[in-house]
Amino acid sequence: MRWWSWQRCRTAADGIERTKEAPLQKSPVIVIGLDAFDPCTALGFAEDGQLPNIARLLENGARARVCNPFGLYVGAAWANFTTCLRPDRHGFHCWNRIEIETYRHRLSPPRFDGFPTFWKTVADSGRRVAIVDVPHARLEPGLNGVQVVEWGCHDRHWGLCSWPPGKAKEIVATIGTHPVLGIPAITHEDFAPDDYVHRAGALRTAQEEGKLLDGLIEGAAAKARLLSDLLADEEWDLVVGIFGEAHAGGHQLWHLHDHAHPRFDASVAERLGGDPILTLYRAVDAGVGEVVAKAGPDALICLLMSHGMGPHHDGVHMLDELLSRLDSHHFGSEGRRSVSASAPLRAAIPGLRRLASRLGVPLSIRERVGRLLDERTFSTARARQHYFLEPNNYVYGGIRLNLVGREPDGCVAPEDFDRVCAQLEEDLLELVNLDTGRPAVRAVIRSDTRHRRSPRDVMPDLFVDWNREAPIERVSSPKIGILHSPYDGWRTGDHRDDGLLIVHGRGFAAGSEYPDIDMEDIGASIAARFDVALGDIDGRPADWLARNHEKDPAACMSSAIPERRNPAQAL
Known part of the structure; x- marks a missing residue:
């Protein structure tokens, strides 16, 4: 057992305040x-x-x-x-x-x-x-x-x-x-x-x-x-x-x-x-x-x-394609905001990734190719879309709106923010996990209801709470049709x-x-x-x-x- 004796002192410069007049056990x-x-x-x-x-x-x-x-x-x-x-x-x-x-x-x-x-x-x-x-x-x-x-x-x-x-x-x-x-x-x-x-x-x-x-x-x-x-x-x-x-x-x-x-x-x-x-x-x-x-x-x-x-049951591995399809459904007639010419390549990437892994292509090479594809394909698509996947690990999907005045190529006006968020919530709650017949998404939550936001933060605007009772690999809705995207990861547990x-x-x-x-x-x-x-x-x-x-x-x-x-x- 140790005893410490401290004199009364105050240090304002570093935010530390300590006051003791007697020995403290x-x-x-x-x-x-x-x-x-x-x-x-x-x-x-x-x-x-x-x-x-x-x-x-x-x-x-x-x-x-x-x-x-x-x-x-x-x-x-x-x-x-x-x-x-x-x-x-x-x-x-x-x-x-x-x-x-x-x-x-x-x-x-x-x-x-x-x-x-x-x-x-x-x-x-x-x-x-x-x-x-x-x-x-x-x-x-x-x-x-x-x-x-x-x-x-x-x-x-x-x-x-x-x-x-x-x-x-x-x-x-x-x-x-x-x-x-x-x-x-x-x-x-x-x-x-x-x-x-x-x-x-x-x-x-x-x-x-x-x-x-x-x-x-x-x-x-x-x-x-x-x-x-x-x-x-x-x-x-x-x-x-x-x-x-x-x-x-x-x-x-x-x-x-x-x-x-x-x-x-x-x-x-x-x-x-x-x-x-x-x-x-x-x-x-x-x-x-x-x-x-x-x-x-x-x-x-x-x-x-x-x-x-x-x-590890979630749908983050298919969220990018889901958002692309929803963007095309709602905004496809708006010229440059329609699905880009690289869409077929984007749709093929998950299968190519699985094939490369089965063929034993070294991880270092796959990572370099992935970065190149991201710079030339996905970044262009994100700039065109009204919303895109914001990385948030895997338990909760993250969605970021392409907001005018915040993103450089923004296309969602601030006055439309609430409407677009509500539409995305409706769209995602319509998704059905075809392997269970149950909803694929339990809830869609706006981050500003749970966290303080600032114009320069990098948080998602929406969280997607997946129905994690079973794997999510085949989903459908009237707006996106059927999307089949098998989970190809090796992680079987998540947080x-x-x-x-x-x-x-x-x-x-x-x-x-x-x-x-x-x-x-x-x-x-x-x-x-x-x-x-x-x-x-x-x-x-x-x-x-x-x-x-x-x-x-x-x-x-x-x-x-x-x-x-x-x-x-x-x-």
Whole structure:
């Protein structure tokens, strides 16, 4: 147990305010992040006794549902956590976007320019911090502590680096590189390594799936060792370490966990030793236990399951063609806005992509050809259309209107914005999944009802909430006819929105359930435990997490909790 004494001080320049007149009893805060570790699946495994360490934290700690930014959470969840901002402020929701000026696809690593991470502000207050593999986080030289970037992340942008600079080399020398998530990029650093490691063809063989699973299990054990070694180095004030293995395994191996998945194969699952998701979750659970044990009894443990995972059933792979057909139906008589001469090539591209994959054309060549086609074909079509697909990962489709005064070749007048959005909603809700006879789309939601917008942001204007109960490969409606576009990807799992935070330590009564917490509120709450205010952020400290209730745990439950907010109402 450590005691800290701080003099009264105020630092206006960096937005930090601290006031302390008496010694403060303080425990280290250890945040163990489980990236895309599905809470519902994990709770079921824990109840069955399969995850003993997580079950122990659940039994002896408190919990709260984590709410992620609607529609954008696949890319923005960890960005919200890092900056304590919402997507309209930090500006990142997808690794890929349409460049407004040219209508071309551009890789889009997060910048967060001018927005410090919450741990940097905590470190600037004099606390010692250790940060490992927070997805989408950039290196912060000069940090009061240690930071390791992308040793083992599903999401990558920068490559392995560290502060101090020699720390990364030390880790590689003692622990090695991550056997899956540390594999060098084939084309772009932004491409998730689990998409191409141990995959020679369009889909993995059973042997390749076994190699991938073994590598992820080995990686989870190595991550636990890395974090444990850091915890042994010194008495940190704040440690944040993220396990990325469940994210990678969920995308690649979900079909061998979900018995209802079209690609489920019991014989392959048996060759892998049973349910590979259970096997992988057990490995991560063992890593959690090792880190908790090394943290010691005085630590406050925050186990964060950022968001979930489920079957990869959506229609994003056909959304581009859907929008082209709808645009032609409604606006085909408007001359240059009609479907371009390149439409036949656009329609043929998915089949050509599948053929190239089956023929074993290297991914690097396919990627270069794809960029060339995008620049010469799709960008021209986007400039002609009244709306086009805005990359938003895959769970929620994204649609951007070609708006006069915002896009350079805009054709939707601002006064027609509402009408066009309403028409698109009607059109998409008419789509029928021919393989189930049920609607292909559950809802179409305007982003300005959920997020603050600005003229220069790159958000979609509309979110398409697919009916994800079954694969979507054949759809029809009176306006688009029949569209058959088989999903040709190798990912069989994709994200679900809600996360879970488990808190174990003094002042948190066993089994307590607390109000929902937004992802951007978590860092603000942790900083508040150190009496550090973060300045101009969107997140607000949740009283139950920010305050120390060691003497009266029940007081935490009765503390005032702000009502959940809809940020669009601020407009």
